Amino acid sequence: MKPRLRIVPAVLLALVFGAHAAAPSPATPADAFLAAIATHCGKAYAGRIVANEPRQEKPDAFEGKPLVMHVRGCEAPAQGLRIPFHVGDDRSRTWVLTRTADGLRLKHDHRHADGSPDAVTLYGGDTIDAGTPLRQVFPVDAESRAMFEREGLGASLQNAWAMEIEPGKRFLYELRRPGGRLFQVEFDLTAPVPLPPAPWGQ
Structure with a gap:
């Protein structure tokens, strides 16, 4: 009887710990x-401006033009995604989302029609808190601030970008x-x- 008593608990423990190891950890x-x-x-969606404040004196580059996002660059979605943002015929903008050790990074890849990088490109920032599955915020990083200063874009020194998603909505x-x-x-x-x-350029 003693050998059987030793075997049964061992089998039970193996089943319990095996099941625990197989359970996926929360994302x-x-x-x-x-x-x-x-x-x-692999899909594209039309957009509309829902906030643009304060109103600008000069005509806005986005007003009155078709706005389309295209979710592509999905070869390793767990590590990051590339999302071109088309403004009319202007195909210069791509949002680049990358997984970091602590969260997410957003960069704006800007190109000319010949594919060469714009003088103001790859700006953005990293998340500084966990955010939520529906919303992530990206305060401007030091590298981007230095570029904005160099290019005379002082108003952008305190930028913060955000993205929200309600899947399927x-x-x-x-x-x-x-x-x-x-x-x-x-x-x-x-x-x-x-x-x-x-x-452009991709």
Whole structure:
């Protein structure tokens, strides 16, 4: 009887610990956020401006033009995604999301029509807190501030960008800075649109 008593607990322990090891660990908010966007890989969606404050004296580059985001660059979605943002025929902008050790990084890849990088490109920042599976915020980083200063873009030194997603419903891109500047574009994820051409240089 003693050998049997030793075997049964051992088998039970193996089953318990084996099941525990096989259970997936909960995703972090950053992982869940990337995964939510990745469900839309290979699709494009139309957007509309929902906030643009304060009103600018000069004509806004985004007003009155078709706005389309295209979720592509999905080869390793757990590590990052590339999302071109087309403004009319202007295919110069791509949002680059990358997984970091502590969260997420957002960079703006700006190109000319010949594919060469713009003087102001790869700016953005890293998340500084966990965020949520639906919203992540990216305060401007030191590298971007140095570039803005070099290019005479003092108003951008305190930029903070944000992205929100409700899978299958809406995606929001946001630029905010102190003093009341708020720019938001919302994309309708319920109605895919025809895929746009590839962004410049990609």
